[in-house]
Amino acid sequence: MAPNDSAETIGEATGTVVGRRKAARYIVPVAVAGVAAATIGLVPALANAGDPDLPKISAQELIEKIAASDEEQLSGTFKISTDLGLPLDGLAGSFLPGADGEGKDGGAAAPQDKLMELTSGTHTLRVAVDGPEKQRLSILGKASEYSVVHNKGEVWAYDSTSDEVYHAEAPEGAGAEKEAPRAPKGVPATPKDFAEQALAAVGDTTSVTVDGTAQVAGRDAYQLVIKPKQEGSTVGSIRIAVDAENGVPLKFTLAAAAGGKAVVDAGFTKVDFAKPAASSFDFTPPKGAKVTEADELETGKDEHGKAQKALPEQFSGQIPGLEGLESSEGVNVIGEGWTSIAAIEIPGGKGLPTAGSGDVPAEAQGFLDALGDKVTGKFGSGTVFKTRLVNALLTDDGKVYVGAVTKDALVRAADGAK
Amino acid sequence: MSQAEAALTATTAPEDNGPRPRKPGNPRNPLWTLGILRSEITTTLRRHRTYALLAVLAAVPVLIGIAVRIETGGGGSGSGGGPDGGGGPAFLTQVTNNGLFLVFAALAATLPVFLPMAVGVVAGDAIAGEASGGTLRYLLVAPAGRTRLLLAKYASVLTFCLVATFVVAASALAVGALLFPVGEVTTISGTRISFGEGLVRAALTAAVVAASLVGFAALGLFVSTLTDSGIGAMAATVGLLITVQILDSIPQLSGIHPYLFPHYWMSFADVLREPVHWEELSKNFQLQGLYAAVFGSAAWARFTSKDITA
Numbered sequence: 001m002a003p004n005d006s007a008e009t010i011g012e013a014t015g016t017v018v019g020r021r022k023a024a025r026y027i028v029p030v031a032v033a034g035v036a037a038a039t040i041g042l043v044p045a046l047a048n049a050g051d052p053d054l055p056k057i058s059a060q061e062l063i064e065k066i067a068a069s070d071e072e073q074l075s076g077t078f079k080i081s082t083d084l085g086l087p088l089d090g091l092a093g094s095f096l097p098g099a100d101g102e103g104k105d106g107g108a109a110a111p112q113d114k115l116m117e118l119t120s121g122t123h124t125l126r127v128a129v130d131g132p133e134k135q136r137l138s139i140l141g142k143a144s145e146y147s148v149v150h151n152k153g154e155v156w157a158y159d160s161t162s163d164e165v166y167h168a169e170a171p172e173g174a175g176a177e178k179e180a181p182r183a184p185k186g187v188p189a190t191p192k193d194f195a196e197q198a199l200a201a202v203g204d205t206t207s208v209t210v211d212g213t214a215q216v217a218g219r220d221a222y223q224l225v226i227k228p229k230q231e232g233s234t235v236g237s238i239r240i241a242v243d244a245e246n247g248v249p250l251k252f253t254l255a256a257a258a259g260g261k262a263v264v265d266a267g268f269t270k271v272d273f274a275k276p277a278a279s280s281f282d283f284t285p286p287k288g289a290k291v292t293e294a295d296e297l298e299t300g301k302d303e304h305g306k307a308q309k310a311l312p313e314q315f316s317g318q319i320p321g322l323e324g325l326e327s328s329e330g331v332n333v334i335g336e337g338w339t340s341i342a343a344i345e346i347p348g349g350k351g352l353p354t355a356g357s358g359d360v361p362a363e364a365q366g367f368l369d370a371l372g373d374k375v376t377g378k379f380g381s382g383t384v385f386k387t388r389l390v391n392a393l394l395t396d397d398g399k400v401y402v403g404a405v406t407k408d409a410l411v412r413a414a415d416g417a418k
Numbered sequence: 419m420s421q422a423e424a425a426l427t428a429t430t431a432p433e434d435n436g437p438r439p440r441k442p443g444n445p446r447n448p449l450w451t452l453g454i455l456r457s458e459i460t461t462t463l464r465r466h467r468t469y470a471l472l473a474v475l476a477a478v479p480v481l482i483g484i485a486v487r488i489e490t491g492g493g494g495s496g497s498g499g500g501p502d503g504g505g506g507p508a509f510l511t512q513v514t515n516n517g518l519f520l521v522f523a524a525l526a527a528t529l530p531v532f533l534p535m536a537v538g539v540v541a542g543d544a545i546a547g548e549a550s551g552g553t554l555r556y557l558l559v560a561p562a563g564r565t566r567l568l569l570a571k572y573a574s575v576l577t578f579c580l581v582a583t584f585v586v587a588a589s590a591l592a593v594g595a596l597l598f599p600v601g602e603v604t605t606i607s608g609t610r611i612s613f614g615e616g617l618v619r620a621a622l623t624a625a626v627v628a629a630s631l632v633g634f635a636a637l638g639l640f641v642s643t644l645t646d647s648g649i650g651a652m653a654a655t656v657g658l659l660i661t662v663q664i665l666d667s668i669p670q671l672s673g674i675h676p677y678l679f680p681h682y683w684m685s686f687a688d689v690l691r692e693p694v695h696w697e698e699l700s701k702n703f704q705l706q707g708l709y710a711a712v713f714g715s716a717a718w719a720r721f722t723s724k725d726i727t728a
Contacts, residue, residue, distance in 0.1 A: 025719035032711045077697070126607075126695075138607055140695060143508035143526060143687035145606040160606035163511040269697075279609060280692070286604035288515035 052213050052220035054244050059208045062224050062242055069247035075128040075280075076217065076271035082120055082264050085388030111157045111166065114139060114146050124269075128276040136280055149283045156283040165285045168294030205230055205337025216241045216250040217268040228338035232409035233257060234389050235338060246273065256388050257406075263389050334401075334413045341403035341413045375407065379414040454562050458574040462540060463581065471536040472585050478532060479524035479590035483513070487597045490514045508687060517594030518603055518613070521620045522690065524590035525583070525627050529683055533582055534659050537631050540578045541638025542655035544571040545721065547648035555726050564722045572639055572714065579631040587624040609692040619689055626686040630702060633679040633709025634659065640717040643724065676701070679709050 138147040144161040157166040221241040241251035251267030372383035382395035393410040512519040548554035603616030638655040682702035688695040
């Protein structure tokens with residue numbers, strides 16, 4: 001410590017020397033800040049550099065590995081970022097039925113409402129799975145948490161913000177569980193669900209390759225890359241990182257053809273294939289918390305039915321396939337594979353209210369116009385509503401063309417249909 | 419003047435015109451450092467101003483507790499937050515059912531403004547207050563060296579952080595136990611832990627909150643070395659706090675948010691998850707450590723090289 005006193009003790013020395021010594025001390029904080037900045041910049045780069053060395057594997061083998069994967073127990077932290085580019089992205093949540101926090105009448109802790117929130121922004125989730133009978137999914141919020149626990153036929157949901165509980169019997173209450181019995185919840189939030197949906201779309205239209213390896217959540221993984229072969233799709237590529245050891249999909253990334261940030265980026269940041277603690281699936285409603293039974297929600301059922309229906313629509317819209325739409329009446333599917341476009345006749349044959357028609361106040365009309373782009377073609381004219389993945393063309397004569405395709409492809413489809 | 423006196427009585431250092439170079443062969447008594455540290459801590463904690471700050475902090479949980487108690491009409495169960503439950507500070511809705519949650523609610527309510535403001539006052543005053551009171555040169559008369567004086571000052575500010583946080587927590591625990599039932603604790607993950615473990619979590623939470631203030635304390639100390647006006651240093655420190663908090667709330671600046679010292683403050687709530695979610699907590703600790711290193715060394719560079727005129 002003695003040298004630290006030197007500034008005072010050599011006070012008689014020439015001013016320039018003292019000044020230089022004084023200035024030299026400021027090197028310390030600057031150096032500390034510099035080292036910190038370098039560490040922040042370099043550590044992720046170094047972490048990414050270490051792609052693991054794994055034996056080569058074909059795409060076919062890798063898909064089999066996924067299919068053969070029978071891990072029934074896992075727990076981990078999961079991060080999901082979605083950037084669908086919906087018009088007015090920040091408000092998207094409030095447009096979706098039942099997604100707003102205000103709809104408390106129907107039971108604030110009902111799962112459908114909360115899961116809609118995952119469709120925009122970045123969320124951290126925790127998952128724990130122990131066989132088909134016990135699952136747990138928690139959405140970590142700021143100083144709050146929303147948990148859904150499924151334990152042998154009982155589904156509990158707990159919202160710590162409002163201290164409210166939602167309870168349902170699994171067979172009726174959680175229809176979503178039937179579709180994906182191993183998934184914690186209906187929304188394909190785990191990489192496994194995403195992978196299955198994407199692989200279902202594989203055909204002549206798609207290239208599936210294995211593209212190197214990666215480290216995901218500290219585990220070695222193969223990267224499966226799925227790319228559309230057709231022109232005009234808005235999907236750039238789908239990347240699935242598959243655990244090299246047990247074939248569990250660990251990360252799912254959907255990139256738009258236009259580039260930029262991934263549309264959907266979901267993956268484990270921490271994963272453990274050991275049996276989760278049994279206590280994490282036990283749930284007893286906290287003292288004094290308001291408990292809403294699923295049966296009591298009869299009155300609010302319409303609203304929730306809508307929300308429930310909106311879920312698969314939302315996602316089948318994202319993943320090309322659109323099987324759900326094919327079956328409904330008044331819907332034609334033009335094209336196939338990635339560029340399939342659903343053409344829907346609106347009963348009544350009326351398009352968007354146009355300016356001057358008097359149906360809508362002028363302000364609302366301006367708002368609607370601002371959301372879409374006007375296009376014209378052989379089919380007449382219409383409005384294109386764009387997101388980063390799904391585009392929709394609403395013609396003035398009341399037809400809707402929807403698909404994960406570019407605007408030009410939509411116009412071509414509309415022209416062809418004329 | 420009391421500080422200078424305390425410093426002088428704590429040592430038997432002979433008066434001199436300034437800190438002298440140490441004589442070789444005359445090793446420092448290791449207790450010496452503790453002497454200056456002890457005198458700094460006691461003078462910091464024994465000031466009337468400190469009592470006033472702690473009293474204000476202790477009053478916050480009392481106010482919250484009484485307000486929640488009145489609102490719920492004498493302990494009726496359920497519907498704690500009324501129709502707009504979930505508004506206001508975190509954990510407020512759980513307070514009616516478990517008094518222990520008042521600790522978390524009070525910490526959540528005081529952490530954004532009250533606690534750092536109190537710390538800013540103490541830290542900002544640490545050096546500049548002595549300078550404006552004319553006592554700094556007397557403190558430097560003791561042959562402790564400026565570095566050790568600075569370290570002792572920083573340690574006393576950190577002690578204040580810890581004391582202030584635990585005053586809030588203890589007051590909240592007392593009020594919570596008086597006004598509301600206590601018992602098994604439901605974590606925000608929905609699992610249950612025993613009341614004893616809940617107390618451990620509460621203590622851990624308070625420690626995390628105190629640690630969250632480490633970076634800001636270093637920043638305040640640095641500001642304090644820049645000026646000879648105690649009031650100026652306090653105002654600048656608290657002003658910085660408010661500015662940074664505003665920056666942290668502007669979504670367009672999300673790129674710089676992870677580097678702002680209050681950004682991970684609310685991560686203390688992660689202690690209440692089951693299992694504890696350490697990711698953001700460790701980010702918080704790293705960030706606070708970084709601020710302490712950068713501004714601590716900047717304060718050192720400034721304080722050891724500046725002319726003491728007052």
